[in-house]
Amino acid sequence: MRPNSPSNTGTSPAPVPEGLLVALGVPEPEERVYLRVLARPGRTTERIAAELTLGDESAAEALRLLAARGLVRRQGVPPTWSATAPDVAVEALLLRREEELCRTRGRIGELMRTYRRAQQPSAAGLVEMVTGRAAIADRWRSMQEGARHGVLLFDKAPHIMRADPGAELPLLARGVRMRVVYETSGVRAPGRLAELREFIEAGEEARMLPELPCKLAVVDDRWAMLPVSNGAELRAALFVRPSSLLDALTAMFEVYWHRALRIPDTDDPRRAAADHQRELLTLLSAGLTDDSIARHLGVSPRTVQRWVHEVMDVLGARTRFQAGIQAARAGLL
Template sequence: MSGAVQTSAPTRATSGGLLEGLGIPEAEQNAYLRVLASARCTEAGLAVELGITADRAERLLTALAHRGLVTRHDGVPVRWSAAAPDVAVEALLLRREEELLRTRGRVGELMRAYRQAQQPQTADLMEVVTGQAAIAERWRQMQDGARRHLMLFDKPPHISPTDTELERSLLARSVRIRAVYEAGSVSAPGRLAEIREVVAAGEEARLLPQLPCKLAIVDDRWAMLPVATGSELQAAVLVRASSLLDALTGMFEAYWHRAVGVPDAGGPTLGAGSRRGELLTLLSAGFTDDSIARQLGVSPRTVQRWVHEVMEDLGARTRFQAGIQAARAGLL
């Protein structure tokens, strides 16, 4: 037949899908592969090959020409030839990649629209507070609203000094305050003495080597924790009454029961020296020799000697074992 594709073109069963990743419809793919398999073809010849009308063949060829995959050669009849795939398909790939990059750049815009739509459903449960001043102010408001209990995980970073006067006012209102301090949070000189002051006023304080996050829980109404870990606290999540708040409360209780108490200045002793109980507590809380030395105002060498003596007295082979045995013996 005049103008038909004079070659063994791929069948329809094997032609589809090769250019699907470029978003090209299967009908255009089939047409392109048949033009690709011939030097030149006509609209009428392509229509016969594909079993479609000549008008349909012309529309497919025009669409392929718009994509840069085929070239039109005017004449009688009009003929079409395929562009070299290494050039034409590569150009389509680059264009597709640019479109995908632009779409990726708009994900943030889409997420803003999504959050706005979801906000009515979540605003009553969670709120993100940004900026250290705003976080400090919201924390003060939470403390002012406390009625029954306040539970804290105290670990760096800190955005403001401890307001001992506010804490004393809470204790005066019969608000129970429980705080678990991470070792790194009380290692600064004088910090343990500050904690003892609020303990003397009524706070219940304990120590642990590490805590999972900063956390503050007020009654069964609010909790606040950082959005992300890091050296600076720039955003916090305020959680209202929900199953998430219940889970955070359960986490606090689990860590509270694992922690060791903050020793009094003249706490329990072990044989000799009024600081033995304090030494054992700091050991159990994970303090290093240097940190213990700073807290007790002695040299690291003295701490090492005391630790060795304590381990011998308790029959412990490790520092951790010494802390466990001291706890079992009621020395902490």
């Protein structure tokens, strides 16, 4: 026996998404009417109004506006309402919304000129002071979300928030190049190197140095942020827009980037023949103690000491950190 259709039995239709059309500029009352017509076609205006507990005039106005947007159509006698195929109607609505957004983006320059005129004449809107940990964190999240091409970072204490995979991994997934120089004191923290591996395996290019001059974040060629002063707490930061100062900060990053040691990717096939040795060199250059390295590699401190002396002898290094430097120059990292 063939099953009856839902309209004949009174069973509820499959759920339909809410909020989709609101995001495209269709007000919530109109969206409710649209979703009803989409799920239950062939209703008159009066029946739609009754099912949604709307007045007849309100339902009629909503249907008129939806028809003007191309989302519904009226047909038959007596007239009833049906939805236009969403792959056509909603796609057209989406394209119109995208055109509006593009026009708005094109007028950001006008907004910026107004903004700069309101700033102090000496700063000319190119450098802005951001105060408070929450405000700094919000600005940094906005910078990340607006990144298009590349992000440059000096990772140095104090940190206003832990590294957030939920923010960084989507950037890497959409092709934003991320280059980060970590200060070794931060890499030494328990479990920190394991956290960095997640970002490295996702595509982050990571290097490290014993000391960095300051915290720094540069996004594309548009924005930079750095602390007002170094210290135990980050209470104020400078937000820099395109200017000679931004160019200088980008150039400073490149100088330190080329001096830094690479933190290798664990998936690099060149690591397959000597994983422990390369991991040891990485941990040495990060400044970890023998006990910390032993815990990380799952061996005894005595074994680590033996490996360290063997590596230093092979490389002709006099100090542990020098061994890491010479290993990088030899292409072992």
